[in-house]
Amino acid sequence: xxxxxxxxxxxxxxxxxxxxxxxxxxKILSPELDCQIIAEHVLHIPRYKIxxxxxxxxxxxxxxxxxxxxxxxxxxxxxxYITQTRQFYGREFKVNxxxxxxxxxSELIIDLSKFIVNKLRGKPDNSxxxxxxxxxxxxxxxxxxxxxxxxxxxxxxxxxxxxTGSGNLGISLSLELPDTxxxxxxNSILALDVAKLNVNKFATxxxxxxxxxxxxxxxxxxxxxxxxxxxxxxxxVSPDTNYEPINSIYARKNGSELYQRLLxxxxxxxxxxxxxxxxxxPIIDQEIKHLANNLGLKYxxxxxxxxxxxxxx
Numbered sequence: 001x002x003x004x005x006x007x008x009x010x011x012x013x014x015x016x017x018x019x020x021x022x023x024x025x026x027k028i029l030s031p032e033l034d035c036q037i038i039a040e041h042v043l044h045i046p047r048y049k050i051x052x053x054x055x056x057x058x059x060x061x062x063x064x065x066x067x068x069x070x071x072x073x074x075x076x077x078x079x080x081y082i083t084q085t086r087q088f089y090g091r092e093f094k095v096n097x098x099x100x101x102x103x104x105x106s107e108l109i110i111d112l113s114k115f116i117v118n119k120l121r122g123k124p125d126n127s128x129x130x131x132x133x134x135x136x137x138x139x140x141x142x143x144x145x146x147x148x149x150x151x152x153x154x155x156x157x158x159x160x161x162x163x164t165g166s167g168n169l170g171i172s173l174s175l176e177l178p179d180t181x182x183x184x185x186x187n188s189i190l191a192l193d194v195a196k197l198n199v200n201k202f203a204t205x206x207x208x209x210x211x212x213x214x215x216x217x218x219x220x221x222x223x224x225x226x227x228x229x230x231x232x233x234x235x236x237v238s239p240d241t242n243y244e245p246i247n248s249i250y251a252r253k254n255g256s257e258l259y260q261r262l263l264x265x266x267x268x269x270x271x272x273x274x275x276x277x278x279x280x281x282p283i284i285d286q287e288i289k290h291l292a293n294n295l296g297l298k299y300x301x302x303x304x305x306x307x308x309x310x311x312x313x
Contacts, residue, residue: 007058007063008056009056010055011039011043011056014066019031022035022070022073028074034079037083038079038082042066042069043058076239076240077243078240080101081101081243084096086101088106089176091175093166094166094198095166095194097245098194098245100165100227102165102166105304106168107131109277110169110173112132112301113223113225114128116274117157118177119144119148120144120147120157121157122148128176136301140308143310147274155179156180157223158183158223159173160182160183160214160273161173161182161226162185162214162225162226162228163213163248163258164185166194167196168198169225169227170182170183170195175202183209185208185209185214187212191245191248192208213262220271221273222273223274223275224262227279229250229251230255230258231250231281232254232283254284254287255284255287256284256291259278259288263309267297274310277309281305282304292309296311296312298312
């Protein structure tokens, strides 16, 4: 059906000119891809049509939005906030300026969680093992073997996604590990609103909890996953990050404040989690390791941005 106030747009010409414009900002690393995503979002067409079809029927408003979003992108406004979506672990999550944009490096948390939970259950699943092939998981594997001997018949496992934001971690875990109970916890009502949209989209049974870390939550969890703010105040970050909620990025005490609070709280609990998976910044590694040692925690896995800890028993 023809669109109201139809105009013909030479999409290939728009693409060439827009890419050239974005290249004037040397901090934009993928101008071609960004323009493809913007065109797909505004015109509701598959990306290949940019290169195979010249004149496309559009409305004046769509042409306005194409120009507007390219300018926004030139000013480092994230593409994910333009489209209000972000891919994470093979799924498209809703996002907006009230939540941190999910990063690809966070997907390792999902693979490690699946490894831990399935190993504890004695139900190996090799579908994700290839994603761990480049990492040394020997210490974690040994720890899980010991844990399985001590705790027989581990079936129902409860997980807390602390600082859930859009819910991408916790919801992904619910979908990848359907027999687990995953709570989504955040101290931002606006973030929880976004997480609720994603819970509804993926029809998961997550319980959303408004709490400052686990301050008012006495529930016992087997696994804690946490991607808390960890960038030290004053650190240089990508220009795109300036549009993300500041409380989701920066933390005091050289970036370790919230992890100090969370780990201290867990230390005081009579029933402690079996494992804690955190996302971190390389610059705070020594701070976290010193804190962990003082609290009786040990590292059983570490990569550049992810660590798995457990309490010494």
